[in-house]
Amino acid sequence: KAGVTQTPRYLIKTRGQQVTLSCSPISGHRSVSWYQQTPGQGLQFLFEYFSETQRNKGNFPGRFSGRQFSNSRSEMNVSTLELGDSALYLCASSRGQGSSTDTQYFGPGTRLTVL
Amino acid sequence: DQQVKQNSPSLSVQEGRISILNCDYTNSMFDYFLWYKKYPAEGPTFLISISSIKDKNEDGRFTVFLNKSAKHLSLHIVPSQPGDSAVYFCAARLSDNFNKFYFGSGTKLNVKP
Numbered sequence: 650k651a652g653v654t655q656t657p658r659y660l661i662k663t664r665g666q667q668v669t670l671s672c673s674p675i676s677g678h679r680s681v682s683w684y685q686q687t688p689g690q691g692l693q694f695l696f697e698y699f700s701e702t703q704r705n706k707g708n709f710p711g712r713f714s715g716r717q718f719s720n721s722r723s724e725m726n727v728s729t730l731e732l733g734d735s736a737l738y739l740c741a742s743s744r745g746q747g748s749s750t751d752t753q754y755f756g757p758g759t760r761l762t763v764l
Numbered sequence: 765d766q767q768v769k770q771n772s773p774s775l776s777v778q779e780g781r782i783s784i785l786n787c788d789y790t791n792s793m794f795d796y797f798l799w800y801k802k803y804p805a806e807g808p809t810f811l812i813s814i815s816s817i818k819d820k821n822e823d824g825r826f827t828v829f830l831n832k833s834a835k836h837l838s839l840h841i842v843p844s845q846p847g848d849s850a851v852y853f854c855a856a857r858l859s860d861n862f863n864k865f866y867f868g869s870g871t872k873l874n875v876k877p
Contacts, residue, residue, distance in 0.1 A: 680863055691768075757807050
């Protein structure tokens with residue numbers, strides 16, 4: 650069974666631009682969560698989508714948005730990029746039941762560099 | 765605010781010995797805890813979990829201990845192997861929050877042959 654895939658793997662943008670990252674979950678998984686990882690900060694939760702609806706949201710500004718399509722694929726958009734947005738963006742998929750057996754599987758991440 | 769903290773950024777252990785990774789949390793409403801392992805250029809991989817109704821969970825060489833009164837979580841790896849060298853993250857979830865997890869900043873474990 651194919652794992653979680655994220656595209657692109659690397660991205661370089663300049664301040665003020667916007668960016669869209671894509672995540673394809675494991676087949677049969679309906680939940681996709683997004684995290685930002687920066688050095689020393691660990692992973693910080695951005696949002697979770699389940700069946701095309703945002704189910705949970707972290708404490709990020711409105712410049713960070715996402716959506717989920719009917720095939721469970723998800724996109725994350727960051728508008729008006731700032732230098733501090735440089736990070737590894739990880740997505741994780743799961744069946745979405747929220748039970749203790751519902752393991753999240755992470756993709757390899759997209760490394761975003763803002764110049 | 766960092767609700768889940770891993771105060772040791774790195775840990776070095778000899779092969780065959782025990783590795784103990786620690787994690788502290790501040791929110792008593794967390795009901796589910798996990799440990800993930802992360803190799804460079806890969807996403808985190810689920811390792812082991814524990815529900816707040818338990819104080820210990822074992823899976824092979826890995827054991828997680830939960831001390832709710834101290835709001836402390838630890839991962840024991842016995843015996844440690846060089847392939848265990850990676851960054852370990854602990855994570856916690858508030859009850860009924862599905863997949864909204866709070867992660868620590870990670871501990872880099874180096875197991876020396």
